[in-house]
Amino acid sequence: MTNINDPWRDDEVTTMLNDLPEVEPPPTLAQEVMSTIASRTPARGIHPPAISTKKGATMAKKVLWIVAASAAAALLVMRFAGYPPVERGTEATIGAAQRYQAPQISSADVKTQDTQLQAFLQSDLFRQLAADKAAQQALKNKDFQRALSDAAVRAALVSADVRSEIIASRVAENGVRQDAIRAQNELLRAALDASPALHVALASNDVVAALAASNALHVALASADAAIWLSNEAAINAVMSAAAVNQLDAAAVSAGAAAGGAAKDAATGAAR
Amino acid sequence: MDDSGDAAAIASCLNGHPEAYEAIVTRYQRGLFNVALRMLGNYEDARDATQNAFVKAYEHLDSFDPEQRFFSWLFRILKNECLNVLRARRPSQPVSLELPTARGADPVEVRERQHAIQTALLSLPTEYREVVVLRHFTDLSYDEIAATLGIPATKVKSRLYTARQQLGELLMEWRVAR
Numbered sequence: 001m002t003n004i005n006d007p008w009r010d011d012e013v014t015t016m017l018n019d020l021p022e023v024e025p026p027p028t029l030a031q032e033v034m035s036t037i038a039s040r041t042p043a044r045g046i047h048p049p050a051i052s053t054k055k056g057a058t059m060a061k062k063v064l065w066i067v068a069a070s071a072a073a074a075l076l077v078m079r080f081a082g083y084p085p086v087e088r089g090t091e092a093t094i095g096a097a098q099r100y101q102a103p104q105i106s107s108a109d110v111k112t113q114d115t116q117l118q119a120f121l122q123s124d125l126f127r128q129l130a131a132d133k134a135a136q137q138a139l140k141n142k143d144f145q146r147a148l149s150d151a152a153v154r155a156a157l158v159s160a161d162v163r164s165e166i167i168a169s170r171v172a173e174n175g176v177r178q179d180a181i182r183a184q185n186e187l188l189r190a191a192l193d194a195s196p197a198l199h200v201a202l203a204s205n206d207v208v209a210a211l212a213a214s215n216a217l218h219v220a221l222a223s224a225d226a227a228i229w230l231s232n233e234a235a236i237n238a239v240m241s242a243a244a245v246n247q248l249d250a251a252a253v254s255a256g257a258a259a260g261g262a263a264k265d266a267a268t269g270a271a272r
Numbered sequence: 273m274d275d276s277g278d279a280a281a282i283a284s285c286l287n288g289h290p291e292a293y294e295a296i297v298t299r300y301q302r303g304l305f306n307v308a309l310r311m312l313g314n315y316e317d318a319r320d321a322t323q324n325a326f327v328k329a330y331e332h333l334d335s336f337d338p339e340q341r342f343f344s345w346l347f348r349i350l351k352n353e354c355l356n357v358l359r360a361r362r363p364s365q366p367v368s369l370e371l372p373t374a375r376g377a378d379p380v381e382v383r384e385r386q387h388a389i390q391t392a393l394l395s396l397p398t399e400y401r402e403v404v405v406l407r408h409f410t411d412l413s414y415d416e417i418a419a420t421l422g423i424p425a426t427k428v429k430s431r432l433y434t435a436r437q438q439l440g441e442l443l444m445e446w447r448v449a450r
Contacts, residue, residue, distance in 0.1 A: 010433075017393075020408070034294050
């Protein structure tokens with residue numbers, strides 16, 4: 001009989017090691033690997049990024065840095081030198097002044113860009129997100145961002161049924177009833193199990209309201225490849241910057257129209 | 273699929289058919305995931321490490337030397353991923369393992385034993401742990417383990433012996449504490 005102070009024999013340890021069961025890998029592992037690869041492979045399908053673009057990518061990054069640095073330097077010069085000068089007679093036009101001071105893409109915004117990010121910035125989805133306030137409110141939620149960095153969450157939210165079920169379980173001002181949605185759908189249950197951040201995100205009214213109201217968000221979530229950008233900080237910053245520029249442009253246009261209207265009224269009054 | 277199957281799939285990927293990589297993932301996911309699980313002791317970490325290893329391997333497929341075994345190359349990438357996870361892990365972070373138990377066995381006792389050996393395994397230095405994991409959780413021979421780790425087969429055997437001795441000492445503490 002083995003005494004508790006007897007040393008362990010090599011074969012005992014071996015037996016214990018061999019008794020450790022082999023564990024099934026997660027059922028979605030291969031699918032997640034392939035979707036990650038697909039999202040990182042250029043659309044034309046010429047693989048390995050490392051093969052075909054290694055030198056080109058390095059050069060492109062250098063060029064990107066040079067362009068970003070030059071743009072930042074030029075903006076600084078313009079900011080402090082007051083260039084270009086405001087035309088005489090338009091000094092009071094708010095629109096012109098605001099246009100020159102609107103936030104521009106800076107080197108900080110482009111530091112993590114790569115070809116895929118560039119493609120995203122030029123996509124319809126990016127334009128839709130930049131024009132969609134509800135989507136932007138959801139994207140500001142850090143827990144929503146963290147949740148979407150999880151492949152299980154993206155895989156669940158691809159399903160329109162899952163998104164509908166989340167919206168249907170909405171409780172005013174309190175996100176969704178999580179016990180209800182947990183019971184509704186296996187994908188959703190897996191996503192909630194995988195991502196604590198999703199629990200917190202779904203308790204946010206901003207996130208659930210955006211899911212209910214934002215077409216751009218639905219378009220993005222309907223594709224696991226597109227949804228990955230909603231967890232990418234550089235992409236989100238770019239959406240927010242573009243949204244801010246859109247708002248300033250809109251404000252400038254309306255201010256210009258108002259100033260033009262006032263001037264016209266004044267001119268009409270003077271003529272009388 | 274034998275190693276020539278790997279070569280065909282890799283060639284296909286390099287010729288612009290990323291979908292050919294799925295056969296490689298399907299073939300190695302079980303072995304690689306179990307290695308990661310035993311190296312890290314945590315299901316989620318093992319899943320992330322395995323996924324990252326597959327993606328990185330794909331991205332650097334052009335640097336794979338066809339003279340090597342593909343699994344050996346994959347393992348080295350996975351090992352780096354595991355080391356990154358271990359470096360990032362806080363010392364107090366608990367290890368959570370939910371593993372199946374053998375039929376007919378007392379599940380409580382089996383789980384206790386499995387937890388003890390897994391905990392002991394995680395206490396080993398990485399160079400000992402990896403030898404144990406490759407020996408017990410893959411079907412590699414001593415020579416193949418040696419090639420995978422880039423050390424002589426004699427060193428594999430001596431590390432394995434030392435590792436089991438250390439595991440024995442760690443398990444003594446568990447047996448006394450029971």
